[in-house]
Amino acid sequence: MPDLTSNCAGIKSPNPFWLASAPPANSGAQIMRAFDAGWGGAVWKTLGQPIQNVSSRFGGLHYRGTKAIGFNNIELITDRPLETNFKEIYEVKKRYPDNAVIVSLMVETKEEWKDIIKRSIDAGADGLELNFGCPHGMCERGMGSAVGQEPTVNERITSWAVEYSTVPVLVKLTPNVGDIIPHGLAAQAGGGHGVSLINTIKSIIGVDLDNMVLQPQVDTLSTNGGYCGAAVKPIALHMVAQLARHAEFNLPISGIGGVSNWRDAVEFIALGSTSVQVCTEVMLRGYRVVEDMIEGLENFMEEKGYAKLDDLVGAAIPSYSEWGNLDMNYETVAKIDSESCIGCHLCVVACHDGAHQCIHANDDKSVFVPVVDESECVGCNLCQIVCPVPDCISMVEVDNGWDRATWNEHVAGTGKLRPKKGAH
Amino acid sequence: MATQLPEDRAESVFEDYKPAYNALQATAEANRCLYCLDAPCITACPTAINIPEFIRKISTGNVKGSAKTIFESNILGMSCARVCPVEVLCVGDCVYNEMDRPPIEIGKLQRYATDIAFEKGWKFFEAGAPTGKRVALIGAGPASLSAAHRLRRFGHAVTIYEKRDVIGGLNTTGVAPYKMKADRSIEEVEWLLSIGGIEIHTGKEVGVAPTVAELEERFDAVFFGIGLGPDKHLGLPGEDLDGVLGAVDFIEQMKLQALDLQGASRAVVVGGGNTAIDAVREAVGVGFKHVTMAYRGDEKKMSGYQHEWKAGKLEGVLGAWRTQPIEYVGKDGHVIGVRCVKLDADKKPIEGTEHVLPADLVLVAIGQSKLLDALNNLEGVEMDGKKVTVDKHGATGRPGVYAGGDLANGAKEVVNAVAEGRDAAEAIHRYLMGTEEAADA
Ligand SMILES: Cc1cc2nc3c(=O)[nH]c(=O)nc-3n(C[C@H](O)[C@H](O)[C@H](O)COP(=O)(O)OP(=O)(O)OC[C@H]3O[C@@H](n4cnc5c(N)ncnc54)[C@H](O)[C@@H]3O)c2cc1C
Ligand SMILES: Cc1cc2nc3c(=O)[nH]c(=O)nc-3n(C[C@H](O)[C@H](O)[C@H](O)COP(=O)(O)O)c2cc1C
Ligand code: SF4
Ligand code: SF4
Ligand code: SF4
Numbered sequence: 011m012p013d014l015t016s017n018c019a020g021i022k023s024p025n026p027f028w029l030a031s032a033p034p035a036n037s038g039a040q041i042m043r044a045f046d047a048g049w050g051g052a053v054w055k056t057l058g059q060p061i062q063n064v065s066s067r068f069g070g071l072h073y074r075g076t077k078a079i080g081f082n083n084i085e086l087i088t089d090r091p092l093e094t095n096f097k098e099i100y101e102v103k104k105r106y107p108d109n110a111v112i113v114s115l116m117v118e119t120k121e122e123w124k125d126i127i128k129r130s131i132d133a134g135a136d137g138l139e140l141n142f143g144c145p146h147g148m149c150e151r152g153m154g155s156a157v158g159q160e161p162t163v164n165e166r167i168t169s170w171a172v173e174y175s176t177v178p179v180l181v182k183l184t185p186n187v188g189d190i191i192p193h194g195l196a197a198q199a200g201g202g203h204g205v206s207l208i209n210t211i212k213s214i215i216g217v218d219l220d221n222m223v224l225q226p227q228v229d230t231l232s233t234n235g236g237y238c239g240a241a242v243k244p245i246a247l248h249m250v251a252q253l254a255r256h257a258e259f260n261l262p263i264s265g266i267g268g269v270s271n272w273r274d275a276v277e278f279i280a281l282g283s284t285s286v287q288v289c290t291e292v293m294l295r296g297y298r299v300v301e302d303m304i305e306g307l308e309n310f311m312e313e314k315g316y317a318k319l320d321d322l323v324g325a326a327i328p329s330y331s332e333w334g335n336l337d338m339n340y341e342t343v344a345k346i347d348s349e350s351c352i353g354c355h356l357c358v359v360a361c362h363d364g365a366h367q368c369i370h371a372n373d374d375k376s377v378f379v380p381v382v383d384e385s386e387c388v389g390c391n392l393c394q395i396v397c398p399v400p401d402c403i404s405m406v407e408v409d410n411g412w413d414r415a416t417w418n419e420h421v422a423g424t425g426k427l428r429p430k431k432g433a434h
Numbered sequence: 435m436a437t438q439l440p441e442d443r444a445e446s447v448f449e450d451y452k453p454a455y456n457a458l459q460a461t462a463e464a465n466r467c468l469y470c471l472d473a474p475c476i477t478a479c480p481t482a483i484n485i486p487e488f489i490r491k492i493s494t495g496n497v498k499g500s501a502k503t504i505f506e507s508n509i510l511g512m513s514c515a516r517v518c519p520v521e522v523l524c525v526g527d528c529v530y531n532e533m534d535r536p537p538i539e540i541g542k543l544q545r546y547a548t549d550i551a552f553e554k555g556w557k558f559f560e561a562g563a564p565t566g567k568r569v570a571l572i573g574a575g576p577a578s579l580s581a582a583h584r585l586r587r588f589g590h591a592v593t594i595y596e597k598r599d600v601i602g603g604l605n606t607t608g609v610a611p612y613k614m615k616a617d618r619s620i621e622e623v624e625w626l627l628s629i630g631g632i633e634i635h636t637g638k639e640v641g642v643a644p645t646v647a648e649l650e651e652r653f654d655a656v657f658f659g660i661g662l663g664p665d666k667h668l669g670l671p672g673e674d675l676d677g678v679l680g681a682v683d684f685i686e687q688m689k690l691q692a693l694d695l696q697g698a699s700r701a702v703v704v705g706g707g708n709t710a711i712d713a714v715r716e717a718v719g720v721g722f723k724h725v726t727m728a729y730r731g732d733e734k735k736m737s738g739y740q741h742e743w744k745a746g747k748l749e750g751v752l753g754a755w756r757t758q759p760i761e762y763v764g765k766d767g768h769v770i771g772v773r774c775v776k777l778d779a780d781k782k783p784i785e786g787t788e789h790v791l792p793a794d795l796v797l798v799a800i801g802q803s804k805l806l807d808a809l810n811n812l813e814g815v816e817m818d819g820k821k822v823t824v825d826k827h828g829a830t831g832r833p834g835v836y837a838g839g840d841l842a843n844g845a846k847e848v849v850n851a852v853a854e855g856r857d858a859a860e861a862i863h864r865y866l867m868g869t870e871e872a873a874d875a
Contacts, residue, residue, distance in 0.1 A: 271493075271494040272494060272496060273494060273495065295469055296471065298487070299490075301487065301499075302487070302490055302491050302494055302496050302499060305491070305496055305498075305499035305502075306491075306494055306495070306496040306499060309496060309498050309499060399458070400457070400458050
């Protein structure tokens with residue numbers, strides 16, 4: 011059996027699956043139930059000066075019959091007394107010494123940081139996570155993403171935390187920035203031991219069309235919230251991978267954002283995460299989802315021959331390159347498997363209206379399988395993406411006789427590009 | 435051990451009535467499942483498989499984990515996926531029924547995961563460290579097999595005695611071939627036996643040789659999973675004519691061997707239970723053109739499942755209601771018809787309604803007799819006439835003697851036998867290890 015033990019910035023857990031700092035990690039009783047279900051660690055719901063929340067708080071993005079592929083919230087950090095939280099942290103650590111308990115923190119002044127860090131560590135925290143990410147409510151008070159968006163402030167507060175902490179410090183980054191790199195580097199410069207990302211993305215989940223109020227509604231008003239859930243995974247994967255492959259960035263990463271099953275987790279790990287955090291899927295389906303996450307990861311590693319988690323961390327990073335390094339002479343065209351095609355013609359409409367007008371209905375009306383004009387097909391994948399039948403459309407490599415040549419080589423005069431295709 | 439079955443078995447003409455899912459179909463259906471908490475489908479499954487969990491694992495592509503979840507609760511999960519009357523079990527209780535939307539096809543999803551597990555040869559369980567205790571199981575049907583596997587996981591030595599030459603019980607010899615064929619059942623038993631350390635002796639009828647006393651002498655506990663006995667008959671004139679058979683007997687022949695049915699055209703099945711419904715559908719399948727079910731009650735009163743009967747009607751079967759056979763009519767020693775009389779609402783014969791239903795084959799499906807001889811003289815073992823009395827863990831009143839499956843539940847389904855065998859194994863384990871009170875408390 012492969013070894014799933016995770017060591018993220020010195021924080022050890024029996025597997026890489028952690029609850030993200032959010033409602034599922036709001037209290038000791040919840041976290042103990044989560045550990046019983048198999049979670050390797052938990053990042054405690056952010057502690058700070060307890061706040062008061064509004065009702066309602068959440069909104070869901072529903073798409074073609076699937077509920078909550080995206081999720082949004084306007085809740086703030088913990089609303090429970092700090093003393094209660096610390097007592098419960100102590101209790102959890104006493105009963106679950108092998109699981110990781112990371113305490114998420116958000117306060118304002120240096121004195122407050124010093125105090126809350128000491129109390130967290132006294133309670134037994136295995137690590138700290140600095141919440142520089144919350145995109146609503148807290149930033150207006152000069153915290154959350156107001157810190158995360160300002161590399162100098164991020165670096166300064168990180169350095170305070172590192173100074174006061176005897177346990178590893180993770181800096182949780184906000185995705186509400188143009189480029190994640192300076193923010194990761196700021197955490198590193200401040201002495202942080204690792205970063206976690208992403209927090210939620212500024213969003214408006216929808217509008218109630220009957221009364222013209224944004225959702226989620228607080229009486230007759232609403233506000234922008236933080237977006238998360240399955241739909242944000244691509245954004246999170248990009249930010250994680252950006253940092254993982256950056257030459258000057260060398261901190262461990264805890265990946266977060268849209269992890270719903272073991273496959274998503276493997277993607278985060280392959281792009282450089284040593285642990286993965288989950289919030290929305292647990293909110294939607296419960297702690298029990300971890301059973302399949304652990305088992306799926308384990309089966310996957312066994313099947314592919316990864317003996318331990320570290321062997322998998324960053325495995326896909328070498329494939330992440332710049333556009334200018336891609337081989338412009340590599341050519342593919344769509345091929346339709348006439349056996350499995352059902353004749354829906356979604357590929358035809360997609361190609362005609364959204365791509366290069368090169369898949370056509372068969373001239374012979376008695377044949378429902380469309381025809382690909384390979385001399386015009388630019389190999390864009392759109393038809394394959396819309397086709398409802400798995401493996402019916404495949405993108406097949408064409409041997410066009412051209413040697414490999416990238417845009418960068420072309421600009422440098424060392425590569426010769428094939429003639430453009432489909433550009434009339 | 436397992437006898438090789440002939441290729442030209444009569445059952446081979448049947449096709450699966452619920453075709454297997456491909457990956458696309460399975461994933462689409464799995465994604466429809468709501469992953470309910472305290473799901474009613476679990477409560478409706480006698481083996482309480484964690485249905486939402488195994489379905490979720492199909493949807494994420496973790497088919498291996500899915501199969502493991504199934505087999506953890508039900509080691510015959512592969513055949514149950516095919517033979518369970520899901521319409522009245524898990525599927526019947528799926529919450530989608532409450533929304534008036536099609537319920538999740540749990541059986542087909544279970545078949546998808548377990549078929550792949552068989553195809554890939556995945557093994558999930560290992561025998562426990564040897565305890566030095568020995569258990570004898572009587573009958574190689576679903577109840578004993580399920581018990582045997584669980585006992586091996588605990589590390590007990592296990593020996594099964596089976597009177598037939600084939601293993602698997604009615605799962606091999608009785609289940610309708612459009613659900614599952616005999617060879618698939620035998621394959622399953624062999625897969626189950628791969629845990630190792632289960633000895634099977636076929637052709638050994640306990641009570642004849644060895645005797646129960648001998649087994650009690652040589653083993654630390656004994657489990658009875660002998661099912662039911664031969665078909666019951668009505669005791670009518672002409673019963674010994676050629677072509678008058680018990681339905682279960684006929685089904686066993688159809689499943690295990692070739693049948694010569696040349697010139698056969700009309701069949702009459704007597705009864706209104708599930709065996710009768712299976713028998714009429716099987717008669718149609720093997721080539722009878724005119725098949726009639728003669729039942730003494732009304733169509734609505736049949737004890738067989740209505741969904742199965744509907745399928746039979748679609749295949750062209752006729753029902754003769756309030757119809758009571760009174761004599762088998764023969765010619766040259768072979769049956770040619772069944773003389774019947776109509777019954778009134780009080781089940782009294784109506785004068786002047788006598789008629790003959792022409793028949794080349796008559797199958798009597800009015801129930802199986804009870805096989806209690808082997809148990810009758812055991813002190814402490816109680817019977818309530820129809821079945822052996824056991825507590826909820828399968829214990830009879832005699833220390834070390836347990837029972838489960840058809841003989842203890844009065845004839846239910848394969849999945850009940852699996853659950854009872856498994857639970858009896860847990861109880862036997864506690865009995866052997868001296869931890870019985872702990873579990874009852
Ligand atoms: C025609 C028919 C169709 C059915 N179809 C279905 C179906 O589609 N789905 C479903 O879930 N259930 C079905 N059932 C019911 C199901 O087959 C039984 O509930 C189930 O097989 C009971 O398992 P068991 O282990 O108790 O007994 P059995 O399966 O009857 O096994 C008992 C075994 O014990 C052996 N035995 C008997 N006496 C002795 C002895 N003295 N010594 C040694 N061995 C002995 C027998 O040869 C047999 O192999 C059907 C039953 C019949 C009759
Ligand atoms: C209701 C809700 C409350 C959250 N509260 C916090 C919080 O207190 N501190 C924090 O760092 N992140 C908080 N988050 C962000 C999550 O920890 C996580 O970063 C984000 O939801 C992305 O992960 P997901 O797609 O798995 O949900 C919250 C998210 C939600 C949905
Ligand atoms: S989920 Fe619970 S707390 Fe939230 S609205 Fe429903 S019942 Fe109330
Ligand atoms: S989308 Fe796929 S299935 Fe539909 S017509 Fe095109 S190739 Fe055939
Ligand atoms: S009741 Fe239906 S929807 Fe709910 S878990 Fe069971 S199969 Fe899925």
